[in-house]
Amino acid sequence: MAKASDWDETLADLARRRSHTKAMGGPERVAKHHAKGELDARARLDRLLDAGSFRELGTLVGGDIAADGIVVGSGAVNGTPVMVGAEDFTTLAGSIGPGGNSKRYRIAELALRHRVPLVMLLEGAGFRPTGGHYGRTPTDLLAQANCSGKVPTVAAVLGPSAGHGALVAPVCDFRIMSRQGAIFTAGPPVVKESTGEEITKEDLGGPDVALSSGVIHNLGEDDETVLDDVRRYLSYFPPSAWSYPARLPDDATTAARATPELLDIVSRDNKRVYDMRNALDVILDRPDWFEVQPKFGRAIICALGHLGGNPVAVVANQPRVMAGSIDADAADKAAHFILVADSFHLPIVFLADNPGMLPGSRSERAGVLRAGGRMFAAQTAATTLKLHVTLRKAYGFGSMVMSLLGFDNQGATYAYPGATMGAMSAAALTRATHAEEDVSAKLRDAELQASYRSAEHLGFDELIDPRETRDALLAGLHRGLHARQAAAEPVSRTVILP
Known part of the structure; x- marks a missing residue:
């Protein structure tokens, strides 16, 4: 034995x-x-x-x-x-x-x-x-x-x-x-x-x-x-692409609430600078959200946080950096971040406030159009839930890469009243066309009315009071999450990134 x-x-x-x-x-x-x-x-x-x-x-x-x-x-x-x-x-x-x-x-x-x-x-x-x-x-x-x-x-x-x-x-x-x-x-x-x-x-x-x-x-x-x-x-991610991110238990931080603080943070004056990070502190459940690549491509903030207890990815323009103009580094950063978030089924919240892609010879030499094309391809091919808010302005390709383009598979699109948009700003269009003062005045007026004209044709699901921002996003998020009635699967990629 x-x-x-x-x-x-x-x-x-x-x-x-x-x-x-x-x-x-x-x-x-x-x-x-x-x-x-x-x-x-x-x-x-x-x-x-x-x-x-x-x-x-x-x-x-x-x-x-x-x-x-x-x-x-x-x-x-x-x-x-x-x-x-x-x-x-x-x-x-x-x-x-x-x-x-x-x-x-x-x-x-x-x-x-x-x-x-x-x-x-x-x-x-x-x-x-x-x-x-x-x-x-x-x-x-x-x-x-x-x-x-x-x-x-x-x-x-x-x-x-x-x-x-x-x-x-x-x-x-x-x-x-x-x-x-x-x-x-x-x-x-x-x-x-x-x-x-x-x-x-x-x-x-x-x-x-x-x-x-x-x-x-x-x-x-x-x-x-x-x-x-x-x-x-x-902590923000599921174990794999075959599962969904885990929701936090309900508590006071996950509840719906008005956001009156945004009236003081987001100036109605498009030329006045504010820090988008302060807006994220208010919109997300808690101000302990996690920023990815804070020192690179600083004109866009890429963040992981919770909204109503649900892990979300945030892509937000940063008006404190080049007025929010999107350069090649910011677009490259956002493209990668969007691909990762989409791969693991994190809903993506786009917060737009930019005058467009960054112009100029240095920007062109850096490949801003290629990088912008990469970001656009990433976000338009994303299959996860997408939510969009235009806070003050979004022009040209800078609006498209931020998921503003209509019928781009967004779960919800909102804008603040008075938000300006178009191919370019009235000031830039006036300079580009050498417009007379009377024409320039008409362009400025049309710009100020852009959000209302767009809303009249359902360019947005709704124009919202800034105090409604969190609740509007929560409503769109909760509705969109009901699509998760089948088991999660890895995303099938079909787009070739620029």
Whole structure:
């Protein structure tokens, strides 16, 4: 008869091997990592995941190389199962070996198979220089690309990330970086060898560079802030495109209410600047909404929040930046955000207050028409519920990219009385046509009457008092959500983005 003691030697060997893996790069390297003010890979997973939920996969992969430089497994975030990977910089600089590559592929494969989010915590040197070739071994990026639009994907850059590992970030829906992060195709030594350029990792791909280029969406001060923001971001999303976002329980914040504050926030004078963020504080359930890419394309605000307890995505013009004129960066940002929101069935609220696309030679060289076309294609192809409000003005293509175009599958369209719209403003049209003063006066009057003429022909579902804004949006949202009478499915993409 077998005895429990028969297992002693075998289990002791397993425990020894596991202990070696969990020691990562060893006490000295781990201590050096902590001395930089950073968490190690395992501490990062502890911070990200619900307490006690982490279950490691591939613990013994790599043999003497602890976990082959990457800790992977499953866990939970806000009670939702997730697949996670954390590059371990203390072990061969978090570089990717054959075993680590297989582990990365495996967690992406399982994320899609089990329809749960995938989160990658990056700090590594890319593929490990071995002098060999991995041949036809599966690459993690193939599995990760298959996840796109089907499960939420998030990358957090928490240190230097180079080469193949760095490519994980731009393939993800949401990318966030700590102050100590850096991301680049190749690090400073390779750059110097290849081009002769001497440059620091901060100047090559630090936060300033990564945020201004749009490669990274958000910035957190430290590891803890970044990981907490990843938890916040995921809280707005369903586990996959096969489910709908979860509604919050009813409380005082989710109830209908008038918004008289908007009369003081949104000036009736089109030329007077206001901060759209203040309007969002009033319209959404609470002022703790989450902004995506606040430092890039600042003429548009992309935000995640709750309306009546329901997670929603908001695309709003920002009059404080270029009077709300939409430049190439803002349009590119919004296009990506709309695609992500649509993929996971978040209703999209468009709040328009812009004089059009940004004109000028610099804007044209930046490709504003291509970017605007991309945003228009994204929003007009969106299958999720769309709600629109024109607050003060929306001109030309700037109105179309904000889902103002009639019969564009909106669930509800509203405007404030006196909102101005048209191909261009009366002032611009006067200058363009060299109109006489009497004609110019008629153009200004027609502009002021535009919202009423449009309402007379059902250009909007209704002109609303600003104090009715939240309640009108809630009515449209609640009605539109009744369309969810069948199981959720991934969105089928048919449009080719410009």
